[in-house]
Amino acid sequence: MRIFDPHIHMTSRTTDDYRAMYDAGVRALVEPSFWLGQPRTSPASFFDYFDALLGWEPFRASQYGIAHHCTLALNPKEANDPRCTPVLEALPRYLAKDSVVAVGEIGYDSMTPAEDHALAAQLQLAADHGLPALVHTPHRDKLAGLHRTLDVVRESALAPELVLLDHLNETTVKDALDSGCWAGFSIYPDTKMDEDRMITVLRNHGTDRILVNSAADWGKSDPLKTRKVADTMLKAGFDEDDVDKVLWRNPVAFYGRSGRLQLGTTAPGSLHEGNSILRGGE
Numbered sequence: 001m002r003i004f005d006p007h008i009h010m011t012s013r014t015t016d017d018y019r020a021m022y023d024a025g026v027r028a029l030v031e032p033s034f035w036l037g038q039p040r041t042s043p044a045s046f047f048d049y050f051d052a053l054l055g056w057e058p059f060r061a062s063q064y065g066i067a068h069h070c071t072l073a074l075n076p077k078e079a080n081d082p083r084c085t086p087v088l089e090a091l092p093r094y095l096a097k098d099s100v101v102a103v104g105e106i107g108y109d110s111m112t113p114a115e116d117h118a119l120a121a122q123l124q125l126a127a128d129h130g131l132p133a134l135v136h137t138p139h140r141d142k143l144a145g146l147h148r149t150l151d152v153v154r155e156s157a158l159a160p161e162l163v164l165l166d167h168l169n170e171t172t173v174k175d176a177l178d179s180g181c182w183a184g185f186s187i188y189p190d191t192k193m194d195e196d197r198m199i200t201v202l203r204n205h206g207t208d209r210i211l212v213n214s215a216a217d218w219g220k221s222d223p224l225k226t227r228k229v230a231d232t233m234l235k236a237g238f239d240e241d242d243v244d245k246v247l248w249r250n251p252v253a254f255y256g257r258s259g260r261l262q263l264g265t266t267a268p269g270s271l272h273e274g275n276s277i278l279r280g281g282e
C-alpha cells in the first residue's frame, strides 16, 4: 500500500513518527506552513520557518524514505496580526521554489475583514504563480465558513479544480464537491472526523476529488491516521484500487497541478549517515 499524506506538520513531529509512517506505507507528504502555537513577532520568523520547510525538513524526511513537499502562506490566524501581514510582500520569492506545490494553508479562522483580505490576496498569488491553493475551513461555524470561502474563491482568478478545501465534515462535503473544488478531510484521534465517519462520507459521496489527511501537528493528533482510514476502507468493502485512489492518486493529481511533484522511488537513506549529519548540525 502506498500512502500520500496531503496535510501534516512534520516540524512538530519526531523521527519515530517518520519511521512509523514509512512502515505504514507513507511514501510522500505535503507540509503546509501554519501557526506555531506561539504568536510570531515579525516577518523574519516566517522566513526562517519557510527555509526549514524548504531545506531541513525535506532532508529529515528523505532519511526515512519519504518525499517531502510544502505549501507556503500567511496562515488564517496570523492574517489578523499586523506584525505578520508584511510576509505577504515576501511570499512571491518563496513561491518560486521548486518544492512548493501550493499556496497554503490560507482561509478563515475567525472570518474577519483582515482574513478576507489575506485570503483574496493569496488566491491571487496562487493564480499568478500557476499554483493550486490549500484552503483551511474554520473549525467553528463550519457551513457559514465554507460558504464565505466559496464566495471568495468564485471571485478569484483561480479555477475551482486548483482549490483544495480542507477540514471538511458531513455538513460541508456536499457544497464543497458541488463547487468543483477538491475536498480534504482531516482525521483526528478524538474530535472532528474519525475513520468510521470518513467511510460513511466515502459511501455517500464516492471517491472522486476526495483526499484524507492526518493534519498531525503539535496538538493531540496521529500521523498514522491515513493508514487507519485505508485499513477501515478495506474492512468496509472498498477495494485496493479505491484505497490507492483516495490515499495516493487523488493527492498526486491535485498537487501535481503545480508541475513540481517529485515522486521518484524513495528508499530510506542511510540512517547512520543521517545521524552523523544531524549531530554535525547541533
Ligand SMILES: [Zn+2]
Pocket: 007, 009, 032, 034, 105, 215
Ligand atoms: Zn494544518
